[in-house]
Amino acid sequence: MPSPYRAIFGRPGTKSFSAAGLLGRMPLSMMGIGIVTMVSQLTGRYGLAGALSATLALSAAVLGPQISRLVDRHGQSRVLRPATLVSVTAVAGLLLSAQQRWADWTLFVFAACAGCVPSVGSMIRARWAEIYRGSPRELHTAYSWESIVDEACFIFGPILSIGLSTAWFPEAGPLLAAVFLGTGVFLLTAQRATEPVPHPREQHTKGSALRSRGLQVLVGTFVATGAIFGAIDVVTVAFAEEVGHKSAASLVLAVYALGSCLAGAVFGLLHLKGHPSRRWVVGVCVMAVSMVPLQLVGSLPLLAVALFVAGLSVAPTMVTTMALIEEHVPRSKLTEGMTWTSTGLAVGVALGSSAAGWVVDAEGAARGYLVPGAAGLLAALVAFAGYRRLRPRPAPPVTGPAAAGGLPGQDEPVTERQGEESVR
Numbered sequence: 001m002p003s004p005y006r007a008i009f010g011r012p013g014t015k016s017f018s019a020a021g022l023l024g025r026m027p028l029s030m031m032g033i034g035i036v037t038m039v040s041q042l043t044g045r046y047g048l049a050g051a052l053s054a055t056l057a058l059s060a061a062v063l064g065p066q067i068s069r070l071v072d073r074h075g076q077s078r079v080l081r082p083a084t085l086v087s088v089t090a091v092a093g094l095l096l097s098a099q100q101r102w103a104d105w106t107l108f109v110f111a112a113c114a115g116c117v118p119s120v121g122s123m124i125r126a127r128w129a130e131i132y133r134g135s136p137r138e139l140h141t142a143y144s145w146e147s148i149v150d151e152a153c154f155i156f157g158p159i160l161s162i163g164l165s166t167a168w169f170p171e172a173g174p175l176l177a178a179v180f181l182g183t184g185v186f187l188l189t190a191q192r193a194t195e196p197v198p199h200p201r202e203q204h205t206k207g208s209a210l211r212s213r214g215l216q217v218l219v220g221t222f223v224a225t226g227a228i229f230g231a232i233d234v235v236t237v238a239f240a241e242e243v244g245h246k247s248a249a250s251l252v253l254a255v256y257a258l259g260s261c262l263a264g265a266v267f268g269l270l271h272l273k274g275h276p277s278r279r280w281v282v283g284v285c286v287m288a289v290s291m292v293p294l295q296l297v298g299s300l301p302l303l304a305v306a307l308f309v310a311g312l313s314v315a316p317t318m319v320t321t322m323a324l325i326e327e328h329v330p331r332s333k334l335t336e337g338m339t340w341t342s343t344g345l346a347v348g349v350a351l352g353s354s355a356a357g358w359v360v361d362a363e364g365a366a367r368g369y370l371v372p373g374a375a376g377l378l379a380a381l382v383a384f385a386g387y388r389r390l391r392p393r394p395a396p397p398v399t400g401p402a403a404a405g406g407l408p409g410q411d412e413p414v415t416e417r418q419g420e421e422s423v424r
Contacts, residue, residue, distance in 0.1 A: 004141045004269055011131055013194040017124060020191065022149050024120035024184025027177040029157030032056060034173030035094070035111070037162050041170040042098055050357070052094075052111045054350050059115020061346040067118050068339035075198045076126075077189040080118045084185040090114040091178040095171045120184060121150060122338035129326055129334060130196040136323075137271065143322045144268025147315040151261035155254045162250060196335075214328030215337055217386030218321055219344040221284060224379035225317075226348020228291065228372040231356035232256065232307070233349075235368035238360045240300060248300055255304045259311025267316040276323045277390035283317030284383040288376030294369040324390055348375070 009015050032053040039049035070079045090113035097106045128142040161173035189195075233253060240249035272279065290310035297303040321341060329337030352375055360368040 020187035021124035030177035147264040222344035226345035227352030227375035230349035230352030238365040256307035260314035264315030
């Protein structure tokens with residue numbers, strides 16, 4: 001492991017909570033595709049399977065920030081275990097109702113309840129932020145590492161979920177995802193030494209973290225970014241089926257995640273200067289431009305190459321997003337703020353996959369890549385429009401005796417979060 005990554009794991013407990021986070025995040029890439037595979041195998045109804053997967057995603061998008069808000073107020077161990085118990089129980093009900101061919105409405109009820117799942121990635125990043133507060137270099141490396149873990153989940157999770165459900169029994173994929181979730185959360189919450197201490201009640205301002213104007217820009221951009229991811233998944237499967245190699249779709253999508261994983265690993269080694277808002281806008285724009293080659297591919301090997309190149313901009317943009325969230329959201333709402341970006345991605349994935357499916361049905365798989373292209377353009381436009389909200393604000397003028405003597409740090413930029421905390 002390169003020295004910057006080895007250095008961040010020098011603190012006690014970091015290896016343990018990061019490993020627990022890997023297990024707890026596997027369902028992020030396994031559960032939705034596992035439900036689709038299970039239901040399609042048991043019933044042959046792809047429409048029902050897709051609707052259940054969308055229900056799960058939208059439920060998690062709605063409930064995730066609320067769970068994270070409770071975590072910021074009461075701590076991870078007090079909130080994550082009961083929330084996970086509800087989710088795992090609902091998954092068990094979903095598997096049973098599917099296997100027993102219960103009425104469709106029961107499937108949707110259980111899928112909606114299964115969305116009561118904590119954003120494990122946000123919990124892990126909040127621990128890193130607590131450990132390396134005031135150390136931006138180490139925190140940059142830690143966020144890069146977690147992006148690598150995210151992409152590893154998306155490389156192996158779908159292959160594992162689909163493989164087990166098709167080779168073993170239909171319910172195997174979602175069942176293993178639930179086991180990963182329960183085990184990961186239990187191991188994470190057992191590690192109290194690295195758990196961020198909840199802020200005193202008087203430090204919790206009213207309202208949601210989404211009131212931050214900077215966070216609004218990030219979430220809005222991530223809705224469009226999520227549409228890129230959701231559309232690429234659907235269109236790639238359809239494209240592979242059209243060329244007669246549907247089973248290769250998971251490998252091609254794994255190449256997309258591999259490109260992001262490698263870029264994240266390199267990005268974590270870099271010592272970058274300048275404000276992260278500039279890097280973020282550049283990353284979003286590069287992501288949008290990388291959608292252009294997808295409109296020209298005519299074979300799976302060329303598609304794999306184009307997706308690998310497109311993946312190179314994903315993890316660096318995600319890492320920079322985490323740095324901006326930490327800057328623009330009060331510390332007492334940090335976990336919630338990180339979860340809102342995941343919510344934006346989830347909503348975008350649902351919208352993008354739905355739009356891509358409609359275009360594929362109407363025009364064919366090749367035209368389906370117009371959807372991620374349009375989503376990339378929208379993401380770039382939102383990023384440009386909101387860039388001013390992400391830049392650091394200049395420090396207010398100092399008057400009186402302080403102006404004459406000068407105060408240390410008075411030339412430092414004032415961020416939105418710092419401004420809010422100074423008021424409190």
